[in-house]
Amino acid sequence: MHGAAHADAAHNPPLHAGAVHDNVLHEDALHENALHENDRVIEISKLSTRFGGHVVHAELDLEVRRAEIFALVGGSGSGKSTLLREMILLHRPDSGSIRVLGVDLQTAGEDEALALRQRWGVMFQQGGLFGALTVSENVGLALREHTELEDGLIDEIAASKLALTGLAPAVGAQYPSELSGGMMKRASLARALALDPELLFLDEPTAGLDPESAGGVDELVRKLRDRFGLTIVMITHDLDLLWQLADRVAVLAEGKVQGIGSMSELSRMEHPAIRKFFDGPRGRAAREQELRQADTPTDSKSEKPPSKPK
Numbered sequence: 282m283h284g285a286a287h288a289d290a291a292h293n294p295p296l297h298a299g300a301v302h303d304n305v306l307h308e309d310a311l312h313e314n315a316l317h318e319n320d321r322v323i324e325i326s327k328l329s330t331r332f333g334g335h336v337v338h339a340e341l342d343l344e345v346r347r348a349e350i351f352a353l354v355g356g357s358g359s360g361k362s363t364l365l366r367e368m369i370l371l372h373r374p375d376s377g378s379i380r381v382l383g384v385d386l387q388t389a390g391e392d393e394a395l396a397l398r399q400r401w402g403v404m405f406q407q408g409g410l411f412g413a414l415t416v417s418e419n420v421g422l423a424l425r426e427h428t429e430l431e432d433g434l435i436d437e438i439a440a441s442k443l444a445l446t447g448l449a450p451a452v453g454a455q456y457p458s459e460l461s462g463g464m465m466k467r468a469s470l471a472r473a474l475a476l477d478p479e480l481l482f483l484d485e486p487t488a489g490l491d492p493e494s495a496g497g498v499d500e501l502v503r504k505l506r507d508r509f510g511l512t513i514v515m516i517t518h519d520l521d522l523l524w525q526l527a528d529r530v531a532v533l534a535e536g537k538v539q540g541i542g543s544m545s546e547l548s549r550m551e552h553p554a555i556r557k558f559f560d561g562p563r564g565r566a567a568r569e570q571e572l573r574q575a576d577t578p579t580d581s582k583s584e585k586p587p588s589k590p591k
Contacts, residue, residue, distance in 0.1 A: 321380075322347050322480055322512045323368060328377035330363055337363050339536030340377065350506055350513045350526055354558065355533035361516050362484070364533070368514070369403055369482055370394055382480060399427055401480040402473030406488055408465040410457040410472065416443065417453030420472045427476065442471040446501060463494030470501070481505070483515035487522055495519065499526055520558070532558070 323345035330338040337360040345351045353361040366372040367379060370386060379386045384397050403409075410419045420439040424430055430438075443453055446467040452460070460468060466486060473481060486502065487495035499522055506513055517523065523530055524544050531541045534554030540547050548559050 320347050321345070322382060323514070324378075324380040325364075325368075326378045328364075328367070328374050328379065330360065330367070330372075330374045336536050338374065338377075341533075341537050343531060343538055343541075345512060345514055346529075347512055348506065348510045349528040350502070350515070352523055352527040352530045353514070353516050353533060354518070354523065354530055356554070356557075359533040359554075360536065361533050365482060365484060365514075365516055369401065370398065399423075399476050400478055401482060402476065402478040403482045404466070404469045404473045404484060404486060406485040408457060408469040410465070410469060412457050414456075415453065416448075416455055416457065416460070416468045416471075419457070419468065420453075420475055423472070423475045438475070439471075442474050443468070445474065445505075446471045447497065461494075462489050463491075463497065466490065466494075466498055467501070470498075474505070477509075479512065481511050481513045483513060483517075485517055485519075486515055487517065487519045495522070502526060 321344050323343070325341060325343040328338050328341040328343075329336075337358075341360075341364070343364075353364065355361045363372060367374050367386075368381060373387075382397060382400055384393060386394075386397075389397065410416070411422070414422070417436060417439045420442050421435040424435045424438060425432075428435075440450060440453055443450070448464065448467050448471065452464060452468065457465060457468070470483075470486075483502065487498050490498065502513060502515075503526055505511055515522075515527075527544065529542060530544055530547055531538045532547065532552075532555050533539070534552075539552045540550045540555045542550075547555055550556075
């Protein structure tokens with residue numbers, strides 16, 4: 282026994298303090314990397330998309346972090362809408378990889394893709410509600426398709442989602458054609474929230490709305506993120522929305538992400554595709570409004586939830 286112990290000691294000498302320290306550092310690094318990996322809700326690597334001879338994405342790279350409000354912007358034809366469709370499994374890229382909530386979209390089978398779709402919600406630009414169904418029936422549709430809940434409970438959940446988005450109970454009995462633009466946006470958002478998603482995609486959430494209605498949607502989106510810890514990815518041309526709501530913004534042009542950061546950080550970048558968002562009249566007006574709000578403290582401003590994830 283003693284000989285065996287000596288042999289083991291010869292082959293496996295005790296760790297010195299330096300070696301122990303190195304092991305601890307290695308374990309800390311692995312833990313930190315694991316946390317960082319878990320923090321990535323969407324990972325896009327070397328994504329390429331073509332329509333015939335037209336290149337939409339050219340080895341595009343992008344990451345979206347957990348619980349942030351992330352915006353995609355770019356000029357017409359920059360590929361932002363196509364990228365959104367690829368992230369929600371409506372279009373398949375030519376090459377590269379997209380991982381959403383840890384799932385590789387390129388290799389996911391039908392069952393895995395179905396389960397993944399139930400973990401995100403989508404608010405389409407035009408609402409996407411079925412005209413033959415009431416608003417309540419539209420909101421409850423996913424629950425009827427993907428759960429075994431009784432109709433009465435589904436109706437209660439639908440009503441709660443409508444209330445969450447600021448709609449009166451009576452709206453549930455209306456049809457989409459009877460809604461105003463702002464109400465349509467909120468009803469579409471209620472449907473996107475029906476399955477309690479972790480991830481929310483918003484396609485032009487304030488497009489076509491008057492300033493008051495757009496401001497209400499802005500505040501609603503922020504409250505949803507802060508209350509439920511949602512990760513929110515949105516496409517928008519609304520510069521006020523970008524300044525007031527987005528934690529990070531990615532500017533798409535020439536098939537790639539040309540700049541990424543907060544609006545303040547982007548405003549100091551010199552790429553022409555980025556500059557056009559800040560140098561035009563709308564860009565300057567939005568920036569000036571943001572500066573005025575920052576310089577004028579009010580009760581509502583001081584109580585406003587932080588825009589950065591905690």
